[in-house]
Amino acid sequence: MPESSGESGRRVLVTGAGRGIGRAIALAFAVPGARIVVAARTASEIASVAEEIEAAGARALPVRMDVTDLASVEHGMALALEFTGGAFDLVVNNAGAFTVVPFEEMSPATWYRLLAVNLNGPFHVSLLALEGLARGQRAHLVNVSSVAGRMPFEGSSAYCATKYGLRGLSDVLRLEWKERGIRVSTLYPGATDTTIFDDVPGEWDRSQMDRPEDVAAVVHAAHFAPDGVDVADLDVPEPRLTPDSRPTSD
Ligand SMILES: NC(=O)c1ccc[n+]([C@@H]2O[C@H](COP(=O)([O-])OP(=O)(O)OC[C@H]3O[C@@H](n4cnc5c(N)ncnc54)[C@H](OP(=O)(O)O)[C@@H]3O)[C@@H](O)[C@H]2O)c1
Numbered sequence: 001m002p003e004s005s006g007e008s009g010r011r012v013l014v015t016g017a018g019r020g021i022g023r024a025i026a027l028a029f030a031v032p033g034a035r036i037v038v039a040a041r042t043a044s045e046i047a048s049v050a051e052e053i054e055a056a057g058a059r060a061l062p063v064r065m066d067v068t069d070l071a072s073v074e075h076g077m078a079l080a081l082e083f084t085g086g087a088f089d090l091v092v093n094n095a096g097a098f099t100v101v102p103f104e105e106m107s108p109a110t111w112y113r114l115l116a117v118n119l120n121g122p123f124h125v126s127l128l129a130l131e132g133l134a135r136g137q138r139a140h141l142v143n144v145s146s147v148a149g150r151m152p153f154e155g156s157s158a159y160c161a162t163k164y165g166l167r168g169l170s171d172v173l174r175l176e177w178k179e180r181g182i183r184v185s186t187l188y189p190g191a192t193d194t195t196i197f198d199d200v201p202g203e204w205d206r207s208q209m210d211r212p213e214d215v216a217a218v219v220h221a222a223h224f225a226p227d228g229v230d231v232a233d234l235d236v237p238e239p240r241l242t243p244d245s246r247p248t249s250d
Contacts, residue, residue, distance in 0.1 A: 011084035013037040015067055016095030018045030020194030024212035025092055028220045032057035037080040039065040067095045067121030077128040087135035093122035094144040098196045100155040111158050118162035133182050140183045140223050143170045147190045185222055187234045189215045210236055
């Protein structure tokens with residue numbers, strides 16, 4: 001298996017990579033020489049993203065993985081590590097679920113589901129990816145939180161609880177894994193135009209949202225930032241210009 005060297009040899013695992021932000025992150029690292037593991041539950045979506053990655057000249061492995069299920073993560077991680085030669089340079093805990101519901105209407109099933117995807121998922125994946133990360137080159141774990149991991153939004157009790165919690169997990173792993181040379185980032189995207197809004201009640205103006213590629217660019221820049229650059233907390237700099245607000249001439 002190739003040793004990782006520079007941008008081209010990255011060994012990457014992205015969860016929730018079948019669509020949305022995860023797909024964009026996986027594609028951002030798709031350069032010749034890279035090996036990218038595309039993990040999620042929907043086989044057709046991860047196969048399609050893997051094809052896009054291979055078309056860009058990188059190697060890709062679609063892996064069916066339910067991050068809420070430890071056995072599924074164990075199985076998927078074994079396949080992933082075989083594909084990368086036993087090391088990860090970048091692991092992105094991106095798989096996530098969102099809901100908007102007033103707290104008094106929150107069903108236990110919804111609460112448990114969000115904790116399972118947004119917190120148990122990163123726990124399972126981080127635990128099982130650790131040895132691979134420890135063998136990586138300038139290894140990096142990115143946990144995808146949200147602006148809702150830093151400030152409250154009405155109707156987002158479960159989502160905020162999990163995304164604040166993910167920040168806590170990141171902060172502790174950064175301390176504990178420092179000696180192993182593993183960098184740990186928490187990413188705080190704002191509203192981004194993906195399918196995550198499809199089943200959420202309310203009017204969402206997608207034209208005002210960031211694009212998944214905007215978020216992926218932040219992860220890419222942080223991953224390749226020189227030593228000494230603080231990549232602990234990553235914001236997506238500015239909302240995307242909308243057609244109405246975009247300047248037409250200078
Ligand atoms: N979009 C936003 O506005 C926004 C803002 C801030 C933060 N975020 C965060 O960004 C991340 C990605 O969101 P997105 O907007 O790209 O969502 P999305 O379009 O709904 O995509 C979610 C991805 O996660 C996968 N996934 C869901 N449950 C999973 C599970 N149990 N096991 C494995 N994979 C699972 C989905 O695939 P399968 O269903 O096939 O498994 C899909 O590939 C989430 O953590 C989200 O909280 C999003």
